Amino acid sequence: MRLYSCACGNRLYFDNTKCTQCGRDVGWCQGCAAITALEPEGGKFRCLGDPLGDGSRHLVTLCQNYATEGVCNRTIPEGGGPFCDCCALNETVPDMSVDGNRERWARLEAAKRRLIYALDRLGLPFGAGTEPPLSFAFMGDPLDDKLWRKAGEEERVYTGHADGLITINIQEADPAEREQIRVDMGEAHRTLIGHFRHEVGHYYWDLLVRGQCETQFKALFGDHENPTYSEALERHYNEGAPANWEESYISAYATMHPWEDWAETWALYLDIASVVDTAEELGLVPRQQIPSVDEMLRRYRALGLVLNELNREMGMLDFATGVINPAVAGKLEFIDLVVRRAAKPGGGGFLDKGPAM
Ligand SMILES: [Zn+2]
Ligand SMILES: [Zn+2]
Numbered sequence: 108m109r110l111y112s113c114a115c116g117n118r119l120y121f122d123n124t125k126c127t128q129c130g131r132d133v134g135w136c137q138g139c140a141a142i143t144a145l146e147p148e149g150g151k152f153r154c155l156g157d158p159l160g161d162g163s164r165h166l167v168t169l170c171q172n173y174a175t176e177g178v179c180n181r182t183i184p185e186g187g188g189p190f191c192d193c194c195a196l197n198e199t200v201p202d203m204s205v206d207g208n209r210e211r212w213a214r215l216e217a218a219k220r221r222l223i224y225a226l227d228r229l230g231l232p233f234g235a236g237t238e239p240p241l242s243f244a245f246m247g248d249p250l251d252d253k254l255w256r257k258a259g260e261e262e263r264v265y266t267g268h269a270d271g272l273i274t275i276n277i278q279e280a281d282p283a284e285r286e287q288i289r290v291d292m293g294e295a296h297r298t299l300i301g302h303f304r305h306e307v308g309h310y311y312w313d314l315l316v317r318g319q320c321e322t323q324f325k326a327l328f329g330d331h332e333n334p335t336y337s338e339a340l341e342r343h344y345n346e347g348a349p350a351n352w353e354e355s356y357i358s359a360y361a362t363m364h365p366w367e368d369w370a371e372t373w374a375l376y377l378d379i380a381s382v383v384d385t386a387e388e389l390g391l392v393p394r395q396q397i398p399s400v401d402e403m404l405r406r407y408r409a410l411g412l413v414l415n416e417l418n419r420e421m422g423m424l425d426f427a428t429g430v431i432n433p434a435v436a437g438k439l440e441f442i443d444l445v446v447r448r449a450a451k452p453g454g455g456g457f458l459d460k461g462p463a464m
């Protein structure tokens with residue numbers, strides 16, 4: 108993730124909606140591919156970014172979810188709208204009559220924008236023209252008298268992916284609820300961005316592996332057709348993960364079925380690539396070509412050691428947990444290959460980077 112700058116010279120961050128120094132509204136300009144300062148102009152806004160250095164500046168409008176809902180910080184180029192490139196992917200949004208749902212939705216959108224940034228950065232296909240296009244549904248379990256209740260199986264909202272649609276149960280956007288689930292499930296981390304990275308892994312399996320490189324996939328992750336997903340699910344919930352799972356998987360959940368192993372490892376790939384990318388942008392590590400997944404892992408481990416100690420000083424969860432064993436590294440290499448093969452011109456993965464975006 109890059110850092111950005113305001114017209115006043117102040118530093119801006121990816122999540123900003125206002126400059127703390129000059130008070131200008133700021134937002135993501137698609138034309139600039141950056142967070143830029145915005146100047147009101149005849150009911151619209153003039154983006155004060157100047158990507159070509161010739162003074163030609165974008166006229167933009169605010170995304171409806173920025174202007175009226177306060178859950179977005181993106182703008183729309185002339186002729187577009189009413190939603191930005193990220194919000195346009197929403198199929199279902201939370202019920203705004205429920206207390207706290209606006210805050211939950213805002214957290215979901217913030218994590219989703221980071222996901223979309225990473226997909227763009229990698230040059231991965233996902234929007235219009237991709238079949239199926241990626242879409243999102245943010246929904247809650249039913250409420251009784253404004254309190255969550257235990258819902259029956261058929262009315263429960265399950266976080267998951269099907270045919271391009273990523274559904275997230277918005278209780279995951281409630282920090283107390285999410286932490287409770289994390290502890291119950293014995294997970295090292297449970298975050299919104301983690302959910303997005305995992306579920307989009309299922310999307311890319313359908314898009315980039317199914318019918319294309321399933322044989323290679325099976326050799327690394329196992330046979331996804333035998334046992335079936337539902338058989339594997341039942342076995343996992345009855346028997347749990349094998350005792351020695353840490354020798355060949357990144358998480359206990361990854362042992363459930365080859366598809367979950369793929370999604371867990373895909374999420375790890377996006378974690379590592381995003382962390383290394385941001386560390387480079389912040390100047391923590393030199394920005395240079397990374398020749399291999401091994402080198403990417405070496406950088407991630409070095410950052411992880413430092414960040415774990417800093418987190419421990421603040422009494423927070425470890426930043427990087429567990430050891431990435433050779434089996435997982437091999438799976439990451441395959442994922443990197445799939446990503447590079449699918450990348451649009453200008454993308455090409457974090458490893459194969461061109462000039463900074
Ligand atoms: Zn400013
Ligand atoms: Zn612009």
Ligand SMILES: [Zn+2]
Binds near residue numbers: 171173195
């Ligand atoms: Zn938006």
